[in-house]
Amino acid sequence: MTLMGNEHTPVRCARHQIKTARQDPLRPEATRQRIPPLARFIAMRILMLPVSVFVIISASFFLMSLLPGDIARALLGPVATPSQVARVNSELGLNQPIFVRYWRYISDVAHGSLGSSYYTGRAIVKELSSRLPATIELVVPALAIAILLGITLGAIGAYYTRRRPDTLARFGLTVIQSVPDFLLGLLLILVCFSWLNILPGPEGQLSFADSPPPHVTGMYVIDALLAGDGSTAVSAIRHLVLPAVTLGVVYSATLGRTARALLGNALTSEYTQFGRACGLPEFRLVRNAVLASRTGLLTYTAVLIASIIGGDAVVEIVFSWNGVGQYAVQSMLRQDLPAVEGFVIVVGTLTVVVYLLLDLASALLDPRIRFDVSRRS
16 A cells, blocks of 8 residues: 555646646746637737738838839929929928838828828828728629629539539639730620610719719718618619629639639548438538638638729729729829828738638638647647
8 A cells, every 4th residue: 555655646746736837827838728729819810910011011111112213203294493303302301311201101100191192282091081982882792793603603613523514614714714804894884885775884983963972981872872862872883783793703713713622622522422422412512511611712702802902993994983993093103102102001901901800700610720729729
């Protein structure tokens, strides 16, 4: 009995020391263990947000500042005298060292100011905020069309692999991917407006005869519905159809190919074959394949959102849509650097927020990510 007691005494002492260390609230290891791994994962992603925004602000400033060209001469015209050019450079602060201008710009952004336009003199924040609702009104239905069309064609190709529906789906995705957005927009205008006359032309958000609804959100469809103006709401929806379809169709190709690959791997996996052997209905198998592929689909959906937000400028120009994309192109052509910098910051911040929400949604919806986070912790 004495030998047995001596044999187990070191084990009990070691267990007691480990238990005491884990219960010690002053030890950092114990504090870390009390924080759930998923909560630490979310906290780290949120803490990275201001760092990413700071990198975007710095990159936009230096890229715009290092571009070749004489901004003052572009503002004054080719007949400006050297004294006039020097005066404008002094007024705009362009004759100061680049790091002095960088520090001043960072300070202004920290106080909520993106500067003023060289041409209009208005604050960039006001100009972007007045145009951003129009872009959101265009991007949201375009994103819905891209997701619906892309996942549908991808699912058809994955389910009917190497059969006629798969061939037709791949052919459709190839055609969509090879057509530029401006060309598709012009073709839709030619067919739907010039030939069939079933939808309005490139007039913007409303026709010239319509009056904008009272401003609430800046999105004409929602504002018209809130005001109870049915005719204006219908007109805004009809003007929205062609640009939204153009963006949605063009950006559905990449998501469709990705969905086909992900769903194809899931539908040919061992658990799908086992479920089919057990007699599960086909819709259950497809549903399980979609659930198994949801993380990858969420990832490419976030990439799609960022691509549509940053790449709708050409479509806005084609359809005279008064959004931030059209504003950015006009500012680039006029060398209005504060406006371009403001556009890059706003779009970049929206993209970072979208990716942050994607990480959070993936961690909350996919148990595999939660398990991986817990295992690494």
